[in-house]
Amino acid sequence: MAFLEISNLKKSFGAVDILKGIDLDLDKGGFLVLVGPSGCGKSTLLNTIAGLESITSGDISIDGQVVNDLHPSKRDIAMVFQSYALYPNMTVGQNIAFALEMRGVSKAEREAAVDKVAKTLQITHLLHRKPSQLSGGQRQRVAMGRALVRDPRIFLFDEPLSNLDAKLRVDMRIEIKRLHQTTGTTIVYVTHDQIEAMTLATKIAVLKDGEVQQVGTPAQIYNTPSNLFVADFMGSPAMNLIEGTIALENGAARVVLTRANAASISLSLPAMETAITDGQKVILGIRPEAITDPASADHNSKHIDIINAHVDVVEPAGADTFVVTHIAGKEVTARLRADIDVMSGQAIDFAFNMDKAVLFDPASTRRIA
Amino acid sequence: MSVDALLKAPAAEPSRSTATTRVVIYGLLLLFAAIYILPLAVMVMTSLKPLDEVTGGNMFALPHDLTFQPWVQAWGKACVGLTCEGIKGYFGNSLKMVIPAVLISTLMGSLNGYVLTKWQFRGHRLVFGLMLFACFIPFQSVLIPMATILGKFGAFGEYLTETVGWDFGFGAPTENLVIVHVVYGLGFTTLFFRNYYDAFPTELVKAGMMDGASFFQIYRRILLPNSTPIFIVTVIYQFTNIWNDFLFGATFAAGDAMPMTVALNNVVNTSTGVVEYNVNMAAAIIAALPTLFVYIVAGRYFVRGLMAGAVKG
Numbered sequence A: 001m002a003f004l005e006i007s008n009l010k011k012s013f014g015a016v017d018i019l020k021g022i023d024l025d026l027d028k029g030g031f032l033v034l035v036g037p038s039g040c041g042k043s044t045l046l047n048t049i050a051g052l053e054s055i056t057s058g059d060i061s062i063d064g065q066v067v068n069d070l071h072p073s074k075r076d077i078a079m080v081f082q083s084y085a086l087y088p089n090m091t092v093g094q095n096i097a098f099a100l101e102m103r104g105v106s107k108a109e110r111e112a113a114v115d116k117v118a119k120t121l122q123i124t125h126l127l128h129r130k131p132s133q134l135s136g137g138q139r140q141r142v143a144m145g146r147a148l149v150r151d152p153r154i155f156l157f158d159e160p161l162s163n164l165d166a167k168l169r170v171d172m173r174i175e176i177k178r179l180h181q182t183t184g185t186t187i188v189y190v191t192h193d194q195i196e197a198m199t200l201a202t203k204i205a206v207l208k209d210g211e212v213q214q215v216g217t218p219a220q221i222y223n224t225p226s227n228l229f230v231a232d233f234m235g236s237p238a239m240n241l242i243e244g245t246i247a248l249e250n251g252a253a254r255v256v257l258t259r260a261n262a263a264s265i266s267l268s269l270p271a272m273e274t275a276i277t278d279g280q281k282v283i284l285g286i287r288p289e290a291i292t293d294p295a296s297a298d299h300n301s302k303h304i305d306i307i308n309a310h311v312d313v314v315e316p317a318g319a320d321t322f323v324v325t326h327i328a329g330k331e332v333t334a335r336l337r338a339d340i341d342v343m344s345g346q347a348i349d350f351a352f353n354m355d356k357a358v359l360f361d362p363a364s365t366r367r368i369a
Numbered sequence B: 001m002s003v004d005a006l007l008k009a010p011a012a013e014p015s016r017s018t019a020t021t022r023v024v025i026y027g028l029l030l031l032f033a034a035i036y037i038l039p040l041a042v043m044v045m046t047s048l049k050p051l052d053e054v055t056g057g058n059m060f061a062l063p064h065d066l067t068f069q070p071w072v073q074a075w076g077k078a079c080v081g082l083t084c085e086g087i088k089g090y091f092g093n094s095l096k097m098v099i100p101a102v103l104i105s106t107l108m109g110s111l112n113g114y115v116l117t118k119w120q121f122r123g124h125r126l127v128f129g130l131m132l133f134a135c136f137i138p139f140q141s142v143l144i145p146m147a148t149i150l151g152k153f154g155a156f157g158e159y160l161t162e163t164v165g166w167d168f169g170f171g172a173p174t175e176n177l178v179i180v181h182v183v184y185g186l187g188f189t190t191l192f193f194r195n196y197y198d199a200f201p202t203e204l205v206k207a208g209m210m211d212g213a214s215f216f217q218i219y220r221r222i223l224l225p226n227s228t229p230i231f232i233v234t235v236i237y238q239f240t241n242i243w244n245d246f247l248f249g250a251t252f253a254a255g256d257a258m259p260m261t262v263a264l265n266n267v268v269n270t271s272t273g274v275v276e277y278n279v280n281m282a283a284a285i286i287a288a289l290p291t292l293f294v295y296i297v298a299g300r301y302f303v304r305g306l307m308a309g310a311v312k313g
Helices: A042-050 A092-102 A107-121 A136-148 A166-183 A194-200 A218-223 A228-233 B003-047 B051-056 B069-076 B088-118 B124-134 B139-163 B173-198 B202-210 B215-226 B228-244 B247-252 B260-269 B277-307
Strands: A004-013 A016-026 A031-035 A057-062 A077-080 A154-158 A186-191 A203-208 A211-216 A240-249 A252-257 A265-268 A281-286 A304-316 A320-327 A330-337 A347-353 A358-360
Touching: A004 A042, A016 A042, A016 A211, A031 A042, A031 A194, A042 A077, A042 A154, A042 A186, A077 A136, A077 B202, A092 A107, A092 A136, A107 A136, A136 A166, A166 A194, A186 A194, A194 A218, A203 A218, A203 A228, A211 A218, A211 A228, A228 A240, A228 A281, A228 A358, A240 A330, A252 A281, A265 A304, B003 B069, B003 B277, B051 B277, B069 B277, B088 B124, B088 B173, B088 B202, B088 B215, B088 B228, B088 B260, B088 B277, B124 B173, B139 B173, B139 B247, B173 B228, B173 B247, B202 B215, B228 B260, B228 B277, B247 B260, B260 B277
Parallel strands: A031 A186, A031 A203, A077 A154, A154 A186
Antiparallel strands: A004 A016, A004 A057, A203 A211, A240 A252, A240 A281, A252 A265, A281 A358, A304 A320, A304 A347, A320 A330
């Protein structure tokens, strides 16, 4: 039995269903990231785990104990809030010690615990300051310290990095990952940032409209998205999704993309597990890094197809150059090497690594293969 | 005209008109300030003059023979109705009424605001709407129902005296006034605190819950320490209103229990002998001093507090 189990969890506000039957589980020491666009119910889900919001039906159990009706303070869970929620009238030390004080821990023990946590987070020199005297990153650390000091069964993070500037966000992301690796705590983390989800998680749950779209490791989510929504949501720049038709020639499958004023493109497909039929309409999903300049194409790939197309927009990003082109009426982004010399309007060769391609059914939006 | 001159011309003109505008603005402000200060100045000057100088001289003249006798007289000897022991006793009555009434109504308003914003229950909007309604009820319309209720309290007090030997303050005039002012002030204090706590970050309350703090621990440890501005606003507002109240005082507390405002009226309206304007003025200033004191001590928080919550953050 998993450490944290959520089964058929439903939550409605009046007639509005926010969560429509969520099933999730997480092993001890795991790092579960709930990711999705705003309004998908991820924060509500976190709040129900915390006990800050009641549930309409279903079960939440921690370590085999059903906690549905347990008060937040009795669930042995700590939470880091988006706004950090540091008590402005207390010093950093008092903030961290507050939960212990409420639990009747003696002053000496409290001080020892605060000192230990402060050392871990390197905030010992800040203990006597008020939260208003701290920078964003320091507040973030204090908020984590307040959660850490209790040594809870589960940590909840509600978009903890969204108030930080870009550079600090990357630093704190690494710090949270290190914290997870060294302390081995169980973490549930909410974010709308798919890069945070990819980098931190041992397990990702993609949510949309109160339903889980896909649960899996970051690699599973990224490489084999279960539907068009997940494919589009995870990854930046987003996966290219192009409408096409299947053509079977001599037992080998190809996908044909029709172009308005040029010859249609035919791309080879690797062997598929699922049966596809000739003339079947599909949506081809291929990530920008699988479309490169021919020189930097993956030589281990068995299916490289070269397509000549016009460059529409060139976006140098430092480490790579992203090139936007039009294929079959869709904008398609390719990732070329950084020092490539291309200009918009030019026609160049693109190498499609079809080993990495996935196919979706346009009607059901699910992945075929 | 050169381009430079064209560019400079509009800049030069407003500076002259700005100066004129300023003179007009400050002149008007000074005039209004003088009009506002005049009554108080006349009161202070009159209270420091002997009576013959008041009746014989110019109202705006500075005191010729400076004397504090009217103040001493107002405090200790002035006649209120038939007793001539000054207003000191009634000043005390007002204090005994105003302090508990302000503290209780403020504290209860604060608890109401806390519940209405952070522990919302089904129908919390309706409850708040009804409390708001209390702010618009005219004093006069509640006098008779209030008298009936206070009469019941009095009977209950007598019953308690017979059975337990003490009335627990039920039916006593000062305690009655405290009850009336608490009930009447609750609408306002609840409104103030609800609006202040509405802007108070709910995540802090949630964090408190996660940390294991109880309803009252969250209130006492997290909300109260961050409510100073609104407490000061409410205390000033309630103190001024309750101290200055005349109608309830005149209706529900007669004789020895009457508050300062009613006593002042009786001092001024005493019809025997000559009218001692200087004593009346001194008594009036004494009656106004506590509210003045509260404003001066806490006034700077007043503006700050009224502004707080207007903008988020």
